[in-house]
Amino acid sequence: MTTTPSNSATSTTSTPSTNWNSARPWRGIMVATALPLRADLSVDYDAYAEHVAWLIENGCDGVVPNGSLGEYQTLTDEERARVVDVAVAAAGSGARVMPGVAAYGSAESRRWAEQAAEAGCGSVLLLPPNAYRAEEEAVRAHYAEVAKAGVPVVAYNNPIDTKVDLIPALLAQLHQEGNIVAVKEFTGDVRRAYELAELAPELDLLIGADDVLLELAIAGAVGWIAGYPNAFPATCSALYHAAVSDDLRTALPLYKSLHPLLRWDSKTEFVQSIKLSMDITGRHGGPVRPPRTPLTGPVEAGVRDATEKAIADGHH
Numbered sequence: 001m002t003t004t005p006s007n008s009a010t011s012t013t014s015t016p017s018t019n020w021n022s023a024r025p026w027r028g029i030m031v032a033t034a035l036p037l038r039a040d041l042s043v044d045y046d047a048y049a050e051h052v053a054w055l056i057e058n059g060c061d062g063v064v065p066n067g068s069l070g071e072y073q074t075l076t077d078e079e080r081a082r083v084v085d086v087a088v089a090a091a092g093s094g095a096r097v098m099p100g101v102a103a104y105g106s107a108e109s110r111r112w113a114e115q116a117a118e119a120g121c122g123s124v125l126l127l128p129p130n131a132y133r134a135e136e137e138a139v140r141a142h143y144a145e146v147a148k149a150g151v152p153v154v155a156y157n158n159p160i161d162t163k164v165d166l167i168p169a170l171l172a173q174l175h176q177e178g179n180i181v182a183v184k185e186f187t188g189d190v191r192r193a194y195e196l197a198e199l200a201p202e203l204d205l206l207i208g209a210d211d212v213l214l215e216l217a218i219a220g221a222v223g224w225i226a227g228y229p230n231a232f233p234a235t236c237s238a239l240y241h242a243a244v245s246d247d248l249r250t251a252l253p254l255y256k257s258l259h260p261l262l263r264w265d266s267k268t269e270f271v272q273s274i275k276l277s278m279d280i281t282g283r284h285g286g287p288v289r290p291p292r293t294p295l296t297g298p299v300e301a302g303v304r305d306a307t308e309k310a311i312a313d314g315h316h
Contacts, residue, residue, distance in 0.1 A: 022095060026098055026223060029059070029229060029236070030063065030206075030223060030225050031229045032064040032068075032230075033070055033230065035065075039287065043079055047284045048086055048090070049089065051283070052091055053090045058234045059233055060233050060237060062095075064098045064099070065083045065097065065099050066100040067100040067125060067225075068161075069271055071292075072102070084099045088119050093120075094122065097116075099112065100156075101124045106142045107145070112124070114149045116149075117149050122152070124152070126155060126180075127162055128162055128164040130163075133163045144179050147179040154180065156184045157184065157187060157208070158186040159187060167192075168192055168195040175202070176200070181203070181204060182205070183196070185205060188209055190219055193220060207223065209265060213239065213262065217244045218243070218246070227274050230285075232261075234315075236258075239258065257313050258310060261277065271288055275287075276303050
């Protein structure tokens with residue numbers, strides 16, 4: 001049944017997802033969680049636990065702690081490990097948790113993957129080597145090393161930041177070698193979805209940027225590692241499920257309405273933007289750790305305007 005955007009969002013409020021795939025727990029809406037910080041920039045673990053539970057209650061399938069949105073680069077080892085443990089406890093099932101395990105060294109990434117496995121996590125998210133522009137042989141060895149931890153590995157393709165491009169042919173090879181089960185595709189190049197489906201039909205494509213959600217869903221994506229559900233989980237859940245069901249009559253109006261907001265997920269200031277949107281919607285977004293700085297000027301105004309417009313349109 002086709003519904004209006006506001007009704008679509010309302011229908012999912014406080015309703016846990018019923019479409020979660022326990023056999024492939026990296027599918028569905030996996031929210032790259034923002035990490036609540038106190039005024040002194042310490043981690044507010046209680047607020048984080050509440051946030052994780054709230055996301056799942058509002059239609060999301062799981063969470064991705066210790067991603068870039070979770071400011072993992074600024075965390076101590078103790079903080080990073082505790083964030084995973086809190087997420088697992090709050091999600092109600094470790095299988096719903098996909099920790100980011102990126103690190104400069106393959107051995108360190110493997111240790112984080114082993115910690116995730118011990119915590120009962122269903123998958124991990126792994127960037128390619130990102131201390132330098134790694135060659136293909138190093139990329140393959142990196143994924144092989146981390147896969148030894150025994151937890152399913154989702155590759156994260158973000159050549160914009162890492163300068164290492166996991167092109168479809170390389171992803172197909174990583175999958176053939178048994179070292180990845182899925183890819184978070186962040187390039188924004190929708191053409192890759194079709195090539196990847198031809199080269200590796202069993203490799204799961206996950207939407208990696210909020211502002212190409214509809215295009216990648218139509219192209220066959222089976223999951224979304226998402227940013228803006230941190231602030232608007234119910235509406236984003238309605239949008240995702242309509243998109244992957246090819247219900248364009250529902251999805252397209254929602255997508256057009258939300259796109260001024262979703263595009264902030266792909267900008268340099270995405271962490272501050274999503275945290276500001278959370279604050280505006282009544283969630284605990286809070287400050288960011290340096291070297292990130294609070295939003296000011298036109299960027300802050302743009303995020304605020306897009307967030308307030310989404311609220312006025314009935315999204316939540």
